[in-house]
Amino acid sequence: MARLCAALAAPVLVAVLTGAPALAHGAPTTPLSRSAGCQPDGKWAKTAACKAVVETSGKVDWDNLRLANVNGRDRQKVPDGKLCSAGLSGFRGLDLPRADWPTTSFASGSQVTFTYKGTIPHQGTFRWYLTKNGYDPTKPLRWADLDDAPFLTAKDPALKGGNYTMTGRLPAGRTGRHLMYTVWQNSSTPDTYYSCADVVLTGGAPAPASTSASAKASPTATATAAAAPVTEPSASEPAVADLPRVERVSNSKHVPLPLVFSAAAALAFAAAALLFVLRRRRV
Incomplete structure (x- = not known):
């Protein structure tokens, strides 16, 4: 009986000691997502954008933005204009269209190590999308604003030091304000997690045309960037x-x-x- 009581009390004790919900799971921290940045102790909690989030939907449960039984049907289950909240009313403040969301800066076409903070380990696949040129943060985010294919896909990365880490190359030829959209489809649970992170892309070296960016493969994790476009042979190298x-x-x-x-x-x-x-x- 004592062992049973201890087993039942353990998740509650973890939540009390860590200040996190027992069933919470994670969000991007590189780049810093809206939900992670706007949590009560978050880096951006005192900004106007984060204050508007709290006024709209209350305190943000930053690592628990998830839907069950989506099974890869993200575009059918998450409505346009509500991508950052996944259509959940408790996160609707994250959908606010405004130009003052805090951002993280990267060089266009550069290779980046992304981190996703995890509070409970899960297996699953991460898909990272970027907005197309012409994205306007003052308008509701639609699926059409994102590339059709993710620029980075990572399957089952290990949770080390509290973070899932994956490496990929950003699409070249994009500058200015953009939004990075992350979908984490669990295979160990029926849940899928969604996150929005605001970024600014600066001019950088273009991505190599002959290879695609990828992380070092391991038995537990693989990460692959979107394939680079095929280039035509030069005049000195006939087809x-x-x-x-x-x-x-x-x-x-x-x-x-x-x-x-x-x-x-x-x-x-x-x-x-x-x-x-x-x-x-x-x-």
């Missing part, structure tokens, strides 16, 4: 289709067909000549 036929087969192990036919003809001629000689001897 394979433009090369003469003889060059394209010169390194091949196969014998060119003209030589095969010539050898066959010679063999047939020799056989005929031998047969002719044998018949003459019999005569």
Whole structure:
């Protein structure tokens, strides 16, 4: 009985000692998300934007913004204009369209190590999206404002030092104010978590065209950036289709067909000549 009571009391004791809900789970901290930055002790709690969040929806339960049983149907389950709150009324202040949300700065096209603070470990896949050029923070965020594909996907990164860490390369060619949208689809629970983080992208070196950014793979985690666009060959490096036929087969192990036919003809001629000689001897 004593063991049972201790087991039931443990989650409550953890919540009391840490000041976090027993069933809370996490949010991005690099870049700092709206929910993490606007929590009562958050870095941005005293800003006008965070004060407006509290006035709109009350105290933010920063690491517990989640929906159950989404199963990858994010665009069907989370309505336009409510992406940052996932449509939950208790987080509706995070959807406020305004130009003074605090931001984190990155160089466009740079490789970045992202961190996602975790309060309870889970397995699952992180998907990181970026807004398209022309994004306006003073208008409600829509799915159409985001790229169709994530620029970074990370499956089952380990929770170390209280953080999930994953590395990827930001899309090149984007500058100014943007929004980074993170979807964390759990595989160990039926929940999916959503986060908005405001960023400013500055001019930087373009991403390499020949390779895609990726984190070092491990048995427990993989992170992959969106594939870079395919580049056309330069004028000094002709495409394979433009090369003469003889060059394209010169390194091949196969014998060119003209030589095969010539050898066959010679063999047939020799056989005929031998047969002719044998018949003459019999005569």
